[in-house]
Amino acid sequence: MSSSTAIANANKSGAPTRIGLIGCGFYAQNHLNAWDDLKHEGGVLVAVCDSDQGRAQAAGDARGVPWFSDAEKMLSALQPDLVDIVTQMNAHRSLVELVARHGIGLIVQKPLAPNWEDCLAMAAATARAKVFAAVHENFRYQPQMTRMKELIDTNTIGKATFARISFRIGFDVYASQPYLLTEPRGAILDVGIHLLDLARFFCGEVVHVLAETQRRNPRVAAEDTATILLRHESTAVTVVECTYESRRLPDTFPETLIEIEGDEGAIHLHAGNRLVITSRGAMTEETVELPSLDWADPRWRASQVAVLETNRHLLRSFRTSRPADTSIADNLNTYALVDASYLAAERGVAVVPKRWVEG
Ligand SMILES: NC(=O)c1ccc[n+]([C@@H]2O[C@H](COP(=O)([O-])OP(=O)(O)OC[C@H]3O[C@@H](n4cnc5c(N)ncnc54)[C@H](O)[C@@H]3O)[C@@H](O)[C@H]2O)c1
Structure with missing residues (x-):
């Protein structure tokens, strides 16, 4: 697999990209709304699918597109150019393998899979089929992250030497995602994965990982809190922290707060997308404005903007036959940090993460 590998099924001759979406549950509503917003940029939703017939029909009828309760039938009937998979992770591998067998490009929500073996199987299946294969890893597409x-x-700020990436909220994530109460792996796999991806995005690859986890909410089966320490190849050090059990007010959900220090300055991302930038002794401030969305739920706006920007990047990459920045191959190195964090926490030692090298 290589970033220069031709993507067999990339868009033909500027025609609209015909998109099929699988999984019409809670978070897919954001994908559906984002695809609506992107139809003038060449992405057209042509069908939806959910194994729950009621959900499939509701989503299809709302958008005036055919709906299916079987993914194979949707692919055979409509042969979309690109498939957006927004199911929970347990269904990702079989759906990715199915879509790849049809020679169709695909986007799959994070986390890529419940385990590394399934991640590798998906990387292999999509590489074999030479299809566009991207993970919907969306935090790095939040406009404030792009700006940083x-x-x-x-x-x-010169060379980045230290970062703190912090997601500490008390918002009831279990109300809309009740499955998070019972998953065997908790906050690290659900939200820590986004923060670990940001750590790679800002400071590069990681040589070792230390971690501590806590389970503060007795209703939750796994960890709801994690504190992770990364040493990067660049020698920078990052602290990644997440909890769903913060009691701090105001609750900053769904914002990630960040500070990055370099040898010639620093950037602090505060709540409300306020950036305080110090560069060679001079300080400036700016607020990163988020686009207004007519479908935004104010509690989820930052996340919804990220979905729109992620879909936009993935659509453009597909249409120009380029691998996504968050290709499956790239995302393996984020997933490896998740696995390393769990192992480090379990054993109380520093863990060298697995490394996926393309080629
Ligand atoms: N910020 C973020 O990036 C973010 C936030 C929330 C959720 N997510 C991710 O989005 C994904 C979906 O989460 P959700 O909360 O919407 O889940 P959900 O359970 O609400 O929806 C998933 C849907 O997929 C359907 N489905 C399952 N298997 C299927 C199959 N084989 N064929 C067709 N349909 C199938 C289910 O019937 C269900 O309607 C998860 O991977 C989750 O981690 C990401």
């Missing part, structure tokens, strides 16, 4: 990355890449 731009500041780092333009040398505003």
